[in-house]
Amino acid sequence: MFDEDGSLDPLLKFLLYAILALAIGKTLWEWLTKDVSRWITVDLWGLIADHPWWTGFIAVGALASLTLLAKLLSFLFGADTYTYVDQDKAYASNAPSNETADPDVLTFRMKQLAAMTATGFEQACAELLARDGFHSTRRVGGSGDLGVDVSARDHDNRLLILQCKQYAVPVGSGHVQKFNGTARIHHGADVPIMIGLNGFTQPAIDFAAHHELILMGRPELKKWAHGRHLYDVLGIPSTTQ
Structure with a gap:
């Protein structure tokens, strides 16, 4: 029913739109094809005069129904809302519906x-690091970056080196080995982190564990992207956050 980010499935959303539109259309058609003026001046007024208490209950129920309908429409039309910021930088989005976060x-x-x-x-x-309070954050990635895409320092002045892999498939062991050869030796990283949008192969995971490299796969990236602090997601201790 919901996708990975908590949004309503597009097909289900379309079906809900269609059912809602048909119900509203049928109601309007039946209402408009009757003698509206007679219904208001005779039938409705007579009902109110004869049954004032029941009319009050019905009015309260109708108001509650309209409130629920408004919330449903807000959910359906607003679930995927986000604001474009920059084509090559970031997208500031509403908090995903399955996470509790400050908007x-x-x-x-x-x-x-x-x-x-x-x-x-x-x-x-880089922007998520800045959000979490890291300082001296900068994007380095490009030709000749020697395995560093983003660098930053935490409150303990430890140097973070991130390599970000947006591959459509899990990152293989070869890429992790190259990162291991530059992250600490060349860049002096205290916290070397490799991010794989679609995870890592098992040989890559085994190699990283042996060399104490930190891998952030899809589940961890999702938690970080949805608002949790990087160190909280990865279980990295810090004196202050």
Whole structure:
């Protein structure tokens, strides 16, 4: 019924729209084809005069029904709302419906991250770091980046080095081995993190565990993108956050 980001399935949403439109259309047609003036001046007024208490209950029920309908319409039409910020940078979205988050906190949906360019994906990761309070955050990625796409420092002044892989398939062991050869040795990373939009192969996971590299797969990336602090998602201790 709901997709990975908590949005209503598009086909189900279309069917709900169709059913709602047919119900409203049928009601309007039946109402308009009757003698409306007689219904209001005779039938309705007579009902109110004869049954004032029941009329009050009906009015309250109708108001409650309209409120529920308004909430349903708001959910249907607003579930996927987001604001475009920059084609190669980021998309500031509403908080996903299956997460409790401050609406002022920067979040991303997984389908937004998948639709970005490689540069946009790196920039989104940099902006999420800045959201979490990391400082000296910058996107480095490009030709000759030697395995660093984003760098930042935490409140303990530890250096984070991120490599961001937006591949449509799991990241293989070869890429993790290359990152291992530059993250600490060349860049001096205290916290080397490799992000895989669609996860990692088992050999890559095994290699990273042996060399104490931190891998962020799709489930962890989703939690981070949906508003949780990076260190909370990855279980990294920090004196302050």
